[in-house]
Amino acid sequence: MIVAEELSPLLKKDFGYDAFRPLQREIMEEALAPRDVLAILPTGAGKSLCYQLPALARGGVTLVISPLIALMKDQVDQLTASGVSATFLNSTLEPQENRRRLDAILAGEVKLVYLAPERLMSGDFLSVVRTWNVTALAVDEAHCISEWGHDFRPEYRRLRELRTALPEVPVIALTATATPRVREDILGQLALRDPAVFVASFNRPNLNYLVEPKQDAVSRIVEFIGGRGQDSGIVYAQSRKRSEELAACLRNAGITAVCYHAGLEAADRARNQEAFLRDEVRVVCATVAFGMGINKPDVRFVIHADLPKNLEGYYQETGRAGRDGLPADCLLLFSRGDVTKVLRFIDEIPDGEARDHARLQLERMADFAESDACRRVDLIGYFGESWPEGNCGACDNCLAPRESWDATVETQKFLSCILRVKQNGGSAVGIRHLSDILAGSRAEKVLARNHDKLSTYGIGKEHSAATWAELARQFARKGWIAVDGGTYPTVTITHEGAALLRERRTVSLSRLMAVEKP
Ligand code: ADP
Ligand code: ZN
Numbered sequence: 001m002i003v004a005e006e007l008s009p010l011l012k013k014d015f016g017y018d019a020f021r022p023l024q025r026e027i028m029e030e031a032l033a034p035r036d037v038l039a040i041l042p043t044g045a046g047k048s049l050c051y052q053l054p055a056l057a058r059g060g061v062t063l064v065i066s067p068l069i070a071l072m073k074d075q076v077d078q079l080t081a082s083g084v085s086a087t088f089l090n091s092t093l094e095p096q097e098n099r100r101r102l103d104a105i106l107a108g109e110v111k112l113v114y115l116a117p118e119r120l121m122s123g124d125f126l127s128v129v130r131t132w133n134v135t136a137l138a139v140d141e142a143h144c145i146s147e148w149g150h151d152f153r154p155e156y157r158r159l160r161e162l163r164t165a166l167p168e169v170p171v172i173a174l175t176a177t178a179t180p181r182v183r184e185d186i187l188g189q190l191a192l193r194d195p196a197v198f199v200a201s202f203n204r205p206n207l208n209y210l211v212e213p214k215q216d217a218v219s220r221i222v223e224f225i226g227g228r229g230q231d232s233g234i235v236y237a238q239s240r241k242r243s244e245e246l247a248a249c250l251r252n253a254g255i256t257a258v259c260y261h262a263g264l265e266a267a268d269r270a271r272n273q274e275a276f277l278r279d280e281v282r283v284v285c286a287t288v289a290f291g292m293g294i295n296k297p298d299v300r301f302v303i304h305a306d307l308p309k310n311l312e313g314y315y316q317e318t319g320r321a322g323r324d325g326l327p328a329d330c331l332l333l334f335s336r337g338d339v340t341k342v343l344r345f346i347d348e349i350p351d352g353e354a355r356d357h358a359r360l361q362l363e364r365m366a367d368f369a370e371s372d373a374c375r376r377v378d379l380i381g382y383f384g385e386s387w388p389e390g391n392c393g394a395c396d397n398c399l400a401p402r403e404s405w406d407a408t409v410e411t412q413k414f415l416s417c418i419l420r421v422k423q424n425g426g427s428a429v430g431i432r433h434l435s436d437i438l439a440g441s442r443a444e445k446v447l448a449r450n451h452d453k454l455s456t457y458g459i460g461k462e463h464s465a466a467t468w469a470e471l472a473r474q475f476a477r478k479g480w481i482a483v484d485g486g487t488y489p490t491v492t493i494t495h496e497g498a499a500l501l502r503e504r505r506t507v508s509l510s511r512l513m514a515v516e517k518p
Pocket of ligand 1: 017018019020021024041042043044045046047048049295
């Protein structure tokens with residue numbers, strides 16, 4: 001039995017730390033009990049220590065499943081440097097070196113063995129693993145096991161076989177991102193038994209969140225970065241090509257920048273990453289391929305030049321800023337056009353359920369961007385965490401609340417239009433369709449259903465259909481209308497919305513985010 005008191009001396013001796021970070025000790029105690037553990041801690045919280053230290057405290061070997069070879073090598077190098085016996089096995093090793101490592105493991109000379117999941121499932125590797133004295137299994141980046149996460153890796157699904165091969169061995173699963181759904185998936189896929197679940201706060205108090213309408217993005221990015229001395233940061237773009245273009249634009253403006261994406265040669269990727277880590281360049285313009293396992297503490301800003309596909313991705317990417325705890329800014333440039341672009345990719349997803357899920361996630365992301373509510377409250381709320389009270393007082397919406405305007409007439413027009421369509425018979429329609437009716441559009445689908453004959457047709461000509469659509473999304477956030485999911489989402493009035501219309505309540509809304517001011 002290992003007791004908690006024995007952990008602190010090891011913490012100092014092997015890792016050189018004086019104290020545990022929040023939840024680390026609790027997690028280790030449960031793991032050593034031994035008990036299965038799921039630990040959800042934000043990036044930088046110190047997840048690795050949660051399995052590394054117990055590995056030293058107990059006998060036998062701890063297997064660590066980690067998705068990235070580069071990450072694995074870094075960790076093993078660090079551990080070896082501090083005198084901990086660790087090694088990794090993956091496809092990059094020469095057969096001889098591989099043999100040597102396997103022998104050392106079998107001889108009980110190694111405390112931590114890092115494995116890529118694909119290695120684990122190759123050939124009869126499972127039966128080899130069974131001959132080792134495995135006493136714990138750590139699954140890093142455990143969200144990779146879930147299709148509902150943002151980084152699904154099919155090989156992770158096969159971890160279940162490892163679990164079955166080592167039925168008695170306790171498991172610790174760790175991740176920085178897990179919505180309730182992903183969390184359930186991890187628990188189920190890894191068949192965790194009566195697990196202790198730890199969820200650290202997702203709030204990153206030193207990060208400032210701001211969202212701006214995207215107009216002339218390149219100039220805005222140049223201006224933003226240009227005004228920040230020698231600070232370094234990351235600019236995320238949706239495509240490889242765009243990340244290259246942005247890096248070129250920054251260099252033209254006299255800002256040192258490189259790009260990073262999965263289409264580059266491995267050597268170029270490594271060189272660019274090094275240049276950024278060593279402060280030889282200020283900025284890396286990248287796709288989502290950049291970031292996992294990169295630990296640069298003083299990233300002072302993260303800019304999203306394009307809309308991320310979901311809030312997990314956004315949180316993860318912005319989370320790479322300010323790991324040193326000092327203030328950092330996260331700027332998202334938002335346009336509805338980006339939503340349409342991403343939707344085109346989503347439409348290609350063959351599986352219906354996955355496609356609908358991706359759509360909903362994207363809408364949720366757009367909702368975050370368009371919302372006039374506190375960014376922080378919204379973001380941590382997405383991860384199932386509630387904010388103690390009030391707002392954060394530190395995001396753009398809190399610091400500079402948008403001016404409000406009297407939207408009573410607009411609200412009445414929109415809600416009445418829903419009623420007219422309904423009274424006219426036929427099925428319910430979506431936001432775009434209603435917006436087209438109000439704006440008096442001659443769109444095919446409007447004419448085909450004789451909606452140009454409705455009394456509400458064209459009564460909202462003072463705004464474009466795009467403005468109406470944005471207003472509608474604001475109504476949805478207020479809970480006055482409900483938009484159901486699915487391939488062709490349709491709109492209905494909620495009880496609240498009906499009451500509002502019936503009682504002719506005055507409505508005050510904050511200025512719209514992206515399109516022209518009504
Ligand atoms: P995560 O995997 O959660 O993103 P890491 O395990 O990479 O985080 O740890 C982030 C950083 O914090 C590392 O540099 C690590 O050495 C450091 N760290 C972890 N635990 C402690 C601790 N108890 N005291 C001081 N530093 C720590
Ligand atoms: Zn706020």
